[in-house]
Amino acid sequence: MKLPEKNEIRKPTKTISGITPVAVMLPPRRCNHGACIYCPNLNVPQSYTPKSPVVMRAMEVRYDAYKQVRNRLKAFEAMNHPTDKIELIIMGGTFLQYPEKFQYEFIKDCYDALNNKKSKTLQEAQRRNEQAKHRCVALCIETRPDVCVEHIEKMRKWGVTRVELGVQIIDDKIYKKVKRGHTVQDVVRATEDLRNAGFKIGYHIMPGLPGSNMKKDLQLFKKLFSDQKFKPDQLKLYPCQVMPGSELEKMYWRGKYKPYTKEQIEKVLIKMLKNVPRYCRVMRVMREIPPEYLIAGTIRIDLRKEIENELRKKQSKLKEIRYREIGFALRDEKKINFDLKLRITRYKAAKGEEYFLEIVNKDDILFGLLRLRIFEEQATIRPTTFHQANIVNSKKTSQFKNTNKRAIVRELHVYGQALRLGEKGEVSQHKGLGKWLMNEAEKIVRKEKIKELAVISGVGVREYYKKLGYKLKNTYMVKNL
Ligand code: SF4
Structure with a gap:
């Protein structure tokens, strides 16, 4: 790899929002409820594929949290990114279902790595981090809506500030069909309790699930923002794709399921993006799935860019947060009024x-x-x-x-x-x-x-x-x- 020039920031969008994200991957473990029918089964962290960059990096150090964080910090420094404000993101499977001791050690290792010093307890590591060179300004955990309410106090002790919930769609019939193992009521309860405890709440949404269609996807998407029981702060929009080892793959080969075409995905995403209110940030659109792990669906992970460029050309503005952030306006060399x-x-x-x-x-x-x-x-x-x-x-x-x-x-x-x-x-x-x-x-x-x-x-x-x-x-x- 060619080393960056002095002051040249490689991949500047990674830290364009002012915080440096450090993703830490969990070792593989099956979710307690079994598997959702679209979740791949590839002997790597659940819902991920072996060639995802974050999985490859984690496998190299046998999922050691301390080493993953240290290596990421070094990589960001080599790319000239700031590393003073770090957001830790724990990914892969349902962390809150891992053995308690493992959870504690994993979180402590992350803080120890930021401090570059092993502490005796998590509390000591946190106290150190308050004045460390690499400070943990945010900590995010991905989980299921039915596995979080009872863990709120623990998550606060760890310093968690953001929770991403796998919501996918707010429909009990579809939850049953795709074997989610939870209900819409779980989403409502988790959202309310997390909100009252101050957490920032992100939803993962999955258009194109079996049992849904474009009309239904859009109707339920609008409900996310018209019904006060939901109203997430952030979204990740991941259209349903067919991945190896999933039950959906068998359905696909039997002709029982067809994912959206690229054109259909585009249409749904544009309508969704136009309906996101100004208080919500669309963090990501499309999952990064290496093409060799995609049985059916679209490989266009850069669809968001294409859609946004199209919308900009038509001068139709989006209200969602990311589209309006100053970092992107500076990157695009827009004239800025201060x-x-x-x-x-x-x-x-x-x-x-x-x-x-x-x-x-x-x-x-x-x-x-x-x-x-x-x-x-x-x-x-x-x-x-x-x-x-x-x-x-x-x-x-x-x-x-x-x-x-x-x-x-x-x-x-x-x-x-x-x-x-x-x-x-x-x-x-x-x-x-x-x-x-x-x-x-x-x-x-x-x-x-x-x-x-x-x-x-x-x-x-x-x-x-x-x-x-x-x-x-x-x-x-x-x-x-
Ligand atoms: S909850 Fe998430 S990780 Fe667990 S099986 Fe379902 S999709 Fe996979």
């Missing part, structure tokens, strides 16, 4: 109020965002770490006597690298966007007469919140207002 303003979108979700705060310019280019949730603690609510933190607090003071309203910041994101890229221009005047967003969130909370604001914070961002007057309480950063 007159910034605050925009607030308020919407109802899972029995609470969500405030989506954005810093945008007049062309709707996005520089930073914050998600604030205000909700009422119900008597019947299932306790989460966040609730427990508040209950403890409310016993000590009388401030919650007349209200059981809670406020939590679920995400604060300023497009860091993008700002650095634009440092020569006027954009450098706008440092402090995070503070601006936090101030506005605090104003809303005060107006609601709530005396305390909590923030779900990656371990590596605690120092930042401390400077804004927040203190660590039960894994959350909390400020009395």
